[in-house]
Amino acid sequence: MKHVLSVASEAVPLVKTGGLADVVGALPAALAEQGWNMRVMIPAYRGILKKLKSPKKVWESANLYGGPARLMLGKAAGMEVLALVADHLFDRDGGPYSQDGKDYGDNAERFAALSFVAAEIAREGLGKWRPDLLHCHDWQTGLVPWYLRGSGIPTVITIHNIAFQGRFGRDKLAALGLQAWDFNRDGVEFWGDISTLKAGLVAANAITTVSPRYAEELMRGEFGLGLEGLLQMRAGDLHGILNGIDASVWNPEADPEITPFAANKMGGKSSNRKALEAEFDLDVPGPLAILISRLTSQKGIDLIAPALGPFLAAGGGLAVLGSGDGWAEHAMRELAAQNPGRVGVKIGYDEALSHRMFAGGDAVLVPSRFEPCGLTQLYGLRYGCLPVVAAVGGLADTVIGSSPATEAANASTGVVFHPVDDLALRQALMRLVTLYEDRKGWSAMQRRAMKTDWGWARSAERYAALYDQLCVQ
Numbered sequence: 001m002k003h004v005l006s007v008a009s010e011a012v013p014l015v016k017t018g019g020l021a022d023v024v025g026a027l028p029a030a031l032a033e034q035g036w037n038m039r040v041m042i043p044a045y046r047g048i049l050k051k052l053k054s055p056k057k058v059w060e061s062a063n064l065y066g067g068p069a070r071l072m073l074g075k076a077a078g079m080e081v082l083a084l085v086a087d088h089l090f091d092r093d094g095g096p097y098s099q100d101g102k103d104y105g106d107n108a109e110r111f112a113a114l115s116f117v118a119a120e121i122a123r124e125g126l127g128k129w130r131p132d133l134l135h136c137h138d139w140q141t142g143l144v145p146w147y148l149r150g151s152g153i154p155t156v157i158t159i160h161n162i163a164f165q166g167r168f169g170r171d172k173l174a175a176l177g178l179q180a181w182d183f184n185r186d187g188v189e190f191w192g193d194i195s196t197l198k199a200g201l202v203a204a205n206a207i208t209t210v211s212p213r214y215a216e217e218l219m220r221g222e223f224g225l226g227l228e229g230l231l232q233m234r235a236g237d238l239h240g241i242l243n244g245i246d247a248s249v250w251n252p253e254a255d256p257e258i259t260p261f262a263a264n265k266m267g268g269k270s271s272n273r274k275a276l277e278a279e280f281d282l283d284v285p286g287p288l289a290i291l292i293s294r295l296t297s298q299k300g301i302d303l304i305a306p307a308l309g310p311f312l313a314a315g316g317g318l319a320v321l322g323s324g325d326g327w328a329e330h331a332m333r334e335l336a337a338q339n340p341g342r343v344g345v346k347i348g349y350d351e352a353l354s355h356r357m358f359a360g361g362d363a364v365l366v367p368s369r370f371e372p373c374g375l376t377q378l379y380g381l382r383y384g385c386l387p388v389v390a391a392v393g394g395l396a397d398t399v400i401g402s403s404p405a406t407e408a409a410n411a412s413t414g415v416v417f418h419p420v421d422d423l424a425l426r427q428a429l430m431r432l433v434t435l436y437e438d439r440k441g442w443s444a445m446q447r448r449a450m451k452t453d454w455g456w457a458r459s460a461e462r463y464a465a466l467y468d469q470l471c472v473q
Contacts, residue, residue, distance in 0.1 A: 004031070004467060005082075005131035006040045007118040009096055009111065009140035013077050014042065014051050017096060018294075019375050020137060020160045023210070023243050027135075027463070028079045030244070030456035034464035037080075039129075041118055043090040043110070044072065044083040052076055052083060058126050065089060065113040065175075073126075082126075084117055108168040111196070112176045115143035122153045132471050135463075139166025142200030143176065146188065149203045154470035157200040159209040161372055162218060162225055163298070166196030191226065201230055205470050208239045208463075210373035211394030215240030223370055239466060242394060243373040244456035245382065250355075252383050252450070257352045258359035261384075263450035266443065269359070269384055276319060276360030279353075280344030286315025287436040289429075290361035290385065292354050292376055295324030295332060300367030300390065302328070305335055306422035307367075311429035312342050319361065320345040321353060358383040363432055369420050371395050377414070378454045384446035386435075387414035388428050398454065402435060402445070413449040 010016055012025030028038040042048070049055055052074030059071035067088035074081055084090070089110045097103060104110065118141065122134050136144045136157045145155040168176075172194055173183060183189045188199040201207055209215050217223035219232045231238060253262045259275070261268025273288060282288070289311075293299045301324070308318065320332050320343070329347050336345040346353070358364065364380035366389040373394030377387035381398070389395035400406055401416030415435070417428035436442050 001035055001037045002133075002467070002471065003129060003131045004036050004038045004133045004135055005118060005121060006038050006135045006137070007114065007141040007144055008040065008042055008137040009114070011040050011042050011079070011081070014048055014081065015045055015096060019243065019373070022246075022375060023158075023160070024137060025077070025079065026244065026246055026456055027460070030460035031464060033457070034460050036464055036467060038135075039073075039080040039082055039131075041071075041082040041084065041114070041121070043096070043114055044085040045096055046091050046093075048083050049074075049085065052081060055083065058082070059117070059121065061117075064117065065109050069113070069117070071117065071121075071126075082121075084114055086113060089113055108166075108172045108194075108196075109175055111140040111166070112143055115141050115147060115196075116177065118144050119147035122148055123151060133467050136200060136204070139164055139195070139197035139200075142166055142196035142198070144200065145203035145205075146182075146199040147177070154206075155204045156206045156208060156466065156470070157204040159197070159201075159207065159218070159372070162197070162223070162227060165190070165198065165225070165227070167193045168196070169193060198227060198230065201227065201234065204237075206237050206239065206466055207231070207234060208241050208466070210241065210243045211397045212240030212242070213397045214370075214372045214393040217370070217393060239462070241459050241462045242397060242454075243375060243378075244459050245375060245378045245454055247382070247455045250379050250382050252359060255355055255359065257355040261359075263384070263447045266384065266446065269446075272356065272360035273362070274360075276356055277317075279356065280319045280346070281341070282317050282319065282344050283341045284315070284317030286317070287362040287432055288317045288319065288360070289363045289365050289388070289432070290357045291318060291320045291322065291365045292357060293322045293324075293366070295322045295328035297325070297328075298369055299324075300369055300420060300425070301331065303367050303420070303422045303425050304365070305331055307425035307429060308335065308343075310426060311433065312339055314430065314433045316429065316433060317342045318344070318365075319357060321348075321350065321357060323347050323349060354379075358385045361385040362436065363388050363415075366390065366395055367417075367420065367425050368392060368395065374398070381413060381449040381452050381454065384450045386432075386445060386449055388425075388432055389414060389416055390420045391416050391418035392420065402431065407441070410444070410448070412445055413452060414445075
């Protein structure tokens with residue numbers, strides 16, 4: 001079996017702030033079926049070691065970026081984990097990257113340390129275990145390929161969201177183990193700063209991102225955010241590989257949080273909707289839409305209020321779960337206050353509640369301005385909660401929009417709208433009302449959606465094929 005070291009800042013089930021953690025946590029099991037043994041290396045944030053089964057020390061340093069460090073090998077949910085214990089860097093009260101909404105001032109050093117140790121392990125191995133390849137994720141590990149350039153050890157970097165670029169001042173060069181000659185347009189320099197993401201994109205043997213559509217979008221200025229030129233140059237090394245979902249966790253036939261139901265036996269869907277209306281204090285005669293999201297401009301939250309009026313007037317309702325920017329949370333609360341019984345809002349995040357919302361909702365709204373892959377629409381498909389999505393990134397790759405052509409072919413699985421503005425969303429919601437009124441057609445669309453396979457098998461095959469290609473070059 002071949003070995004790969006996956007280096008990331010978070011991984012389910014140990015620590016999660018977003019979809020990155022889901023991907024990192026899911027890949028080891030999926031790739032094992034393709035003949036690749038994957039170990040996952042993450043920082044040992046506070047409490048992480050307690051979540052590991054039988055951790056043992058496999059590496060140590062007396063001074064890693066200002067303090068002692070050790071690497072602990074253990075298991076979590078069957079996944080082999082290398083946790084980097086460096087209390088001066090990672091043992092903190094806040095989250096992985098920030099506290100009270102403010103980034104840690106030493107984030108550059110914290111994740112450079114993670115990258116440095118990963119590169120060291122790649123060169124030296126851990127006893128008999130030595131990776132054939134390293135797979136890095138986002139800006140936090142972008143320095144791994146840079147540290148390994150010229151070593152002959154193949155590296156892959158995945159862009160989960162190019163909006164996060166790891167930008168730090170030039171004064172951090174020495175602290176990150178970089179030289180003055182690294183700071184140029186063909187190196188780590190990016191508009192006068194260091195960008196650790198750019199470093200990875202320059203140095204990695206291959207670049208992946210989380211959907212084919214997003215890979216194409218990243219070569220355009222409106223999506224590439226200054227890195228589009230570099231990605232155009234590396235187009236031959238850029239691969240769009242869709243994320244998958246864990247079909248055992250997101251399974252309406254066996255989900256412990258809901259009344260179970262199946263595509264060929266939808267009675268439980270009605271029971272879940274009634275329970276969801278009660279939980280949000282709603283009484284909705286028409287389609288019940290849900291919104292489970294970070295409440296930010298990227299997610300199109302500002303489009304909801306201007307688009308919602310006709311949908312509510314036509315009998316629709318909305319249940320919202322999420323947190324984010326203050327203005328967006330306020331806007332959602334205002335919507336609920338202005339539309340009692342038709343709009344319900346819960347600020348925060350609750351994993352169990354999200355399962356109940358997918359099970360009880362008729363449609364899930366994903367009006368993102370950009371969306372590298374998106375998992376929300378995949379969960380919706382799995383639970384017969386039909387996605388209403390903007391035609392961007394992975395949303396466009398995974399939802400077949402209702403149209404005369406797709407209806408004639410019995411192929412549609414949701415509603416896709418473009419451009420990404422409130423008029424298009426308003427029109428999409430009214431299209432949703434029309435579809436819902438055709439109860440036979442609606443049920444058929446739900447069944448099609450639920451039978452769509454968005455598990456990890458196909459994506460794991462593509463990753464394994466890429467790994468194999470890189471290891472024989």
